[in-house]
Amino acid sequence: MAGKETNMYGLRPDQLYELQTAFHQIDTDHNGYISGDEMRTCLYRNNIGYSDADVQRVLAQMDFNRDGRVSYDEYMGFMSKIYRGLFDLIIKRVKTMEGLYRLPFNVVQCPNLKLKKPSWIRKPSNTMVLFGLLVSYFLVTAGVIYDIIVEPPSVGSTTDEYGHHKPVAFMAWRINGQYIMEGLAAAFMFTLGGLGFILLDQTNKPNMPRLNRVLMILCSFIFILVAYCATKIFIRIKMPSYLS
Template identity: 55%
Template sequence: EHQLTLDKLPAFIAVLRISALAATSMETLYRVPFLVLECPNLKLKKPPWLHVALAMIVYALVVVSYFLVTGGIIYDVIVEPPSVGSMNDEHGHQSPVAFLAYRVNEQYIMQGLASSFLFTMGGLGFIFLDRSNAPNIPKLSRFLLLFVGFICVLLSFFMARVFMRMKLPGYLMG
């Protein structure tokens, strides 16, 4: 389908020459510090108590850190917002509010955690969809992974839109 013909050969060679020239100049640039500095000859050994972590432990740590970072843990530590707010209703009674409306750059802790849960659920939905393409998976398992993956992704997407409308009423209303 995509064969290199003789009429395209000079352009192809020109591209190769330019990329080789760029690679040569980058290699020259990378060599400059080593003209002055010398790498030490170290014989490092792995400590005997250090073991390679299991893949699922690393995966769990990545998912938990993703949950915390998308939830705004850094913002929560620096600003120290309240977990929930309160709003007076028409009778003067206070009711709890989880979303800080009309303020894009501020949030309550519960708002960050709820949004983070949705982002993580959407990401896990994509992982389920990816796992459904494994070669030797039974048909029922494939169907369940596809179903759960689509539900997670769609629910996460539409609930994030609902959360944005709670945060900014009238957002994306046209």
Template identity: 60%
Template sequence: MIRRPPRSTRSEFYSPTITFYCRFSTNKTAMDTLFQGLYSVLEVPNLKIKRPSWIQQPSAMTVFSLVLLSYFLVTGGIIYDVIVEPPSIGSTTDERGHSRPVAFMPYRVNGQYILEGLASSFMFTVGGLGYVILDHTQSPTLPRLNRLLLIVLGFICVIVSFFTTWIFMRMKLPGYLQN
């Protein structure tokens, strides 16, 4: 049962989905007085600007793709890579004196190689896409087999992303989360 707010002399806006309701007083506030004085001196220009016909609202998938791309770049450390300009991969010398390539900068949490950032960013994005896939399974028109396959795929993406990121962190800091 929806409980209605009591009637009063104020104008009320009530929504049953919101647990609180806002009351707006019809009395003038200090801001109203300020704006009234300001706009009695200034006149708002009457501009009739038309939107160009070639500008259209982007589709939802275009916006999602741009957000996902920016998420990939930001979590990959593109800002760090531009400022610090680290090498793409590092190298270390093994016990025989040979140089071996290294993708993760060991023992430095605040430093990274470019490839390390891209690999970690890819895993973060795969985990995020797993959650998007799991959200898509809530569609009521989805057949049962497709729903089951999407649930399995979403959980696989999230689990693989989590454990791979954990392995990346253990490569960066040996002994991480070890007792």
């Protein structure tokens, strides 16, 4: 029976099963027909917003013999046309995109290069990768890109009530501005805190001597605590009334 229906409607077995399941879910009284009330109930149950006019329009398109209700054959005939139409449309668009993608390669042929890795290039060790990450993190948090573009001074200066000039390392009240020393100091503390978390993670290694584990945990907590306190002080200097 399934094979005959597949040939009749031109659908794959999975598509046929999907449409049959949907029909039986809509046909709540199981009389073999879909009414307008059953269609509206199904749409409402699946949170699909259709007006009564839209429901009647769809049912009218399915109702080939105009008897006011949609039979199983009418439903399958209508939905199979939609399935086949969508499938043909997708295939057509895929072929069109494939043709567009192949067009440049029909004009320009990719060279057949046989590249060989030089013998002096070697895979970096884990320590070198970690060092590179820490240096990159330090430079980014230090605002090296800002320093290159804006070229701020190393430190600033301020004048007190007596007319004396004093150097300052932090550009107060400027969230989007900094001196070079300010960025380096903040980056050092950020990197120190990150290094503390890395050391704390290394304590989970098996077969580590107890003394080494205790020392690494102690150092990691010291690094994190110093970085946190220093960063909090920096924020108070940068924005005096922010944490008050």
